[in-house]
Amino acid sequence: MTATDSIAELRTAVDQAARTLRGGEPTSPEPSLERPPKPELGDYSSNAAMLLAAPLGESPRDVAAQLCAELERELGPSDSIGRLEVAGPGFVNLFLSDAWYRRAMERLGEAGDALGPAPIDSPERVLVEFVSANPTGPLHVGGGRHAAYGDAVVRLLEAVGHDVQREFYVNDAGGQIERFASSIAAAMTGSEPPEDGYRGDYVTELAERLRVEGVDPAKLDAVGGRGVALILEEVRATLSRFGVKFDSWVSERDLYERGAVDAALAQLEQGSHTYRSDGALWLRTTEFGDDKDRVLVRADGEPTYLAADVAYHLDKLERGFGRLIDVLGADHHGYAPRLRSAIAALDTDADVLETLIMRLVHIVEDGERTQMAKRSGDFVSLDELLDDIGVDAARWFMLWRSHDTTVDLDLELARRESSDNPVYYVQYAHARIASILRKAGEGAAEEAVTADAPTPETALEPAEKELVKRLLEFPDEVREAAARRGPHRICAYSMAVASDFHAFYRDCQVVGAPGEGVEQSRMALCMLAKRTIAASLGLLGISAPERM
């Protein structure tokens, strides 16, 4: 028994009715069951008749009338349907009875905290790789967006039943590490950093720390190694403060050291997707749709970043993951086709790889976009942002827009502790419910949800019905958000729940409500709303406070 049953039941009934009209054949695409734009149009509506009109060769409204008759038969003996109407171009609108709502609430209560969708039929082992920022400096707000997004996507995928792991790929090999090392070494000896080197206060601080530790600035390997280790420590600390915990960290350098890169190259050569030209080893990625072939091993014998990344992705596959999700920055989107090609060249379906492209975060203050931190003059670090607006607001404002669009993070709005600030608005609703339930007394609310309460004689208020319908949307919202990798949908949904709750609270007295069973029924509804808000915020990694 899952919380979706009430909706699923209706959907099945519509489906069945449509099937009957077509002599048993299923309708394609599936008929919709959605909440119509206006309350006069019923509680739910379906477009089934419009879909059936063409194959049946009849007018949509005629089909709709037949469908209504069929639905009456389908749901007739029960008391759930108030009435059915044909409207507009051929919509079938369903008006549901209080009994239907009461039953829906009971089922939600039975579900307890398991409000999400039923586990999907074919769960996958998924590896989500995200952040993977170069270990040459502290995490910036951009990395923070990757972290918030990747983490929320993992939570969503888990919520629908996948087996998911979070991974951070550490690019601790290659040219940028050498530049990083020479930059620190230069700061240690007081000389000029290299042309394309790293600057900023943190480099000076690292230099000082290494000097104290007695690291020899002439030994670049040691300087780089220690520098990376210290940066990684800091990155971990920042992520942990942000509430993001990776299950695994894979080092690029380690891939080289254990021969994974050579092995991957050998496998590619064996598959004869490579060739030599101008002294370099090339991967024929054009065979798989890339615009040009790519170098795997340079003429000087050094493997490219791509070579290591092929080895890395091969390693992911060998660990048994059936789906690989890479969260990439917008400036890396051109990289995706080669990676797909490489995977295809390894005789694996390239579709196991999914690349999600993240756009930038702009920090907005005083109506102006800025990326610079005031103090350090460097890019705004995630830590500075967290100092300023806190973890919950930071996560919210990084998640409430699609990953596909740049985010303008308005610091003044994010700092505000009022309903202007959507994250406080949602959290406030949760705290307000908690307060109401406290008022009712310990355990009274739990009891209201679970006990067999007498059915109230008074009819449900419109605001109560709206709230119930909203709560019933939760499983579909989670499914949809997970399928589209779109946690921002959950932000919008949680605002809607909060808004519907406030409307309910305005119209309906809870504690001390007159009428037998009314108080109990409304307390149960409060409890259900509270659980749903907590679950929604939980998917975003945001806390649901009992008091504010």
Place this chain on the structure above:
RNA sequence: GCGCCUGUAGCUCAGUUGGAUAGAGCGUCGGUCUACGAAACCGAAGGUCACAGGUUCGAAUCCUGUCAGGCGCGCCA
């Protein structure tokens, strides 16, 4: 030049397996505390869904083209 992404209210954005009069937040203007949290609620103003064609009962959504913006097109990572 080629490729990917984007163009919806004053601002920032939701809204794609095609559905009814296109939504939210902020901002602006105006109202509401003798019921359980006013950190709230209600209302108003605000739109040629970039533009032009096409597909059909129906298009912000699908197709084609144009314009504008972002990003990418390394033997960098």
